[in-house]
Amino acid sequence: MMIVDVEENDDVLVPPTNFSMVEDGIFRSGLPQPSNFGFLETLNLRSIIYLCPEAYPQENMDFVDAHDIKLFQFGIEGKTESSSTSIPSHTITGALKVLIDVRNHPVLIHCKRGKHRTGCLVGCFRKLQTWCLSSVFEEYQRFAGVKWRATDLRFIETFEVMCLRQCLYSIIYQYQGYGSNKRRLLYQEEGIQKPKIKSI
């Protein structure tokens, strides 16, 4: 039945394994294969956040070059449950800064299988969105399945979003002001700095 479908329709789309939408303009998946490139084209990606330390595969590099997609690589070792070293949180912070910068959207986050490293980054992003922790874990586990790791959940739980949130508040403040300071917006000539959002 499936083969008939494929034969009838040359445009059949094959999303990468573990593909999903996270938010408007944010997607997640495992490592895209050449068979997924047709699908990826439909996303009109502006950037990719790649979470493995290995060099980006040549076919994938050709794809991002051909479509003028920015590649942000944050090399995080693919650990096993028994590993004692944990994900460096400053790496996740760096990736989060790229992720929340709408100038990079639409953006695809991926590692190898789209379970652990991607799951940790999305989990930290959900904390930033003030999702309750049990919902963050539920989403993590939906993608990790039986491969879920207690170390990942612990990483997500203890990851400190407050600092990043304050940084965001400070940007919002510079843009809009808040409370009784809202008038500050009116005095741009007073030398209030334009917000600078830095990627990486």
Place this chain on the structure above:
Amino acid sequence: MMIVDVEENDDVLVPPTNFSMVEDGIFRSGLPQPSNFGFLETLNLRSIIYLCPEAYPQENMDFVDAHDIKLFQFGIEGKTESSSTSIPSHTITGALKVLIDVRNHPVLIHCKRGKHRTGCLVGCFRKLQTWCLSSVFEEYQRFAGVKWRATDLRFIETFEVMCLRQCLYSIIYQYQGYGSNKRRLLYQEEGIQKPKIKSI
């Protein structure tokens, strides 16, 4: 740790169980509880597709009334694997018509647990999007987990999207024309009917 988080932040958001984004303006979940209403407000829903035959719970009805959300109910029995009767495909077709009508977006699809009925509707929607069947199944199983049902996969596989697709092509044709008929757009005064997309 989580309780501390909740106490620190009154705005903690609790998405419904099995919540996820499907596409821009399309969400899926299990039955929302009152504790999820704060989160649902952030979605600015215009409509809800409810797939159970049971009357909508009063709290949920109050929520949709208060937020001027249109409720589309398509009563599908919650079956068990052993059940011999299958989902009526015309009911799914009806729900699909509401789902793809952007005037209803943002829309939330939900049944009770967000696994089987919701999974079947989303699966048929993916076929309409020309996703390959193995990717459709992967997504279905991510949400159904160990509760996945072979009958649901069979339903999705055999569901006929061609008729609905032709109906869409005919709407697109009326809007834009295609191929050598593109000029038809120029002659609206010739009595070419305006497309009428009917909900339900």
